Amino acid sequence: MSEVPRNHPRYQSLMLRYRLVEGFRNGLVAEAGLLAHGRGEAFDYLLGERTHDFAHQAIAAASALLLTARHPVFSINGNSASLAGPELVELARTQENLVFEVNLFYHSAERSRRIADHLRNLGLSNVLESATPDAHDLPQIEHARRRMHPEGIARADVVLVALEDGDRCKALVESGRRVIAVDLNPMSRSAQVSHVSIVDELTRALPVLREALRNDQTLSVDALHARIASYDNLSILNAAEAAIRSGN
């Protein structure tokens, strides 16, 4: 897959697939992660593989939430780490208090450690793993994915999740945290329950978010709060579903 010509009409999509399969071969991505990526590819194909206006609006709200957060955390899994390593590094440069916490649906200590090492090797410093001996537990969900690092999600007020399962998203919301989801399926439970749903491909959305964070740093807290208050996630989800259904 590394021999795809740059002028291939689906070059970006094929390069992402290459990153993901590399992640799988390196023990970062689970089998279920390959399946989930395929579903994402299909939705992105229907979206025309571009960042729509509803995604830009959600990203503006996400920027305001992150900039006003006391302790923002980005929950990372094998797919997001494999797909968006360089984009995560750029994001961390812009928002220095952002913590990255590895939390896996199909948990193994080995895979969690590999993902954390991968992120550290790329240059990220604030990297935690949920499954630590003194982890707290998120109510309502089971297995290792309920764990929250005491310096990470346990004390987070804003959590950004990408390509995350619906149960955990819902439990994070019900725990009182503000949740920003990046998900290509606006009908997924993750997108439906989150406060801000960015319906866009992760590696396209993150540079736009970084740019928003950079531009919004000069705004007052009042202006940021006003932006959050006026944001309506339901209308964003409806616009995203309409785009998928209509092909525009």
Add this chain to the structure above:
Amino acid sequence: MSEVPRNHPRYQSLMLRYRLVEGFRNGLVAEAGLLAHGRGEAFDYLLGERTHDFAHQAIAAASALLLTARHPVFSINGNSASLAGPELVELARTQENLVFEVNLFYHSAERSRRIADHLRNLGLSNVLESATPDAHDLPQIEHARRRMHPEGIARADVVLVALEDGDRCKALVESGRRVIAVDLNPMSRSAQVSHVSIVDELTRALPVLREALRNDQTLSVDALHARIASYDNLSILNAAEAAIRSGN
């Protein structure tokens, strides 16, 4: 995944995923096959996971093509073998001259043999592998997937392909063979170039096809030819895309 309760709203979809992951673990399915299945899941989700009228119409045309064929062959890959083993066995009972030929996009002799063994273990007798020393070559495509077994696709007049890549579909069509595709994406090149495109999930479509073959055996060749002549694949593809876009 084997512990999914039968009353789960997405039980069928989850059981298919289980079959596929089993196939992957047993060396039948390629990594790319997991990704491709995820794309199929997304399209089936948008179709409401049911067999639509446009699929029934395509299956009726496919039945007529198969019953009037001199030498019909079903091209099998890792995904179709893993997903639809029992359904293929039932199909072979109804159409006894149907040949099954293993042909892989990501070819390995080992994987091809495993798939052929898997099908024989299920009870299929007419199983061939494309990559045989005296194989013929299909023009226009490269790699092992161009191979055609001399007793299989090389002398086939009708080829049924499931979950197949567009290049090979196109080459099969341009070689003069009649091609029936089973593909959940009506916008895929496979669906676009084939003579009859069954836009449906494979394990749902095959029992319907078997039933059609059984019922149509009493029809005259003239009646079957008339059905083929009146079939319009373009309108079927348009109806399938409309269903995906509208959600009905």
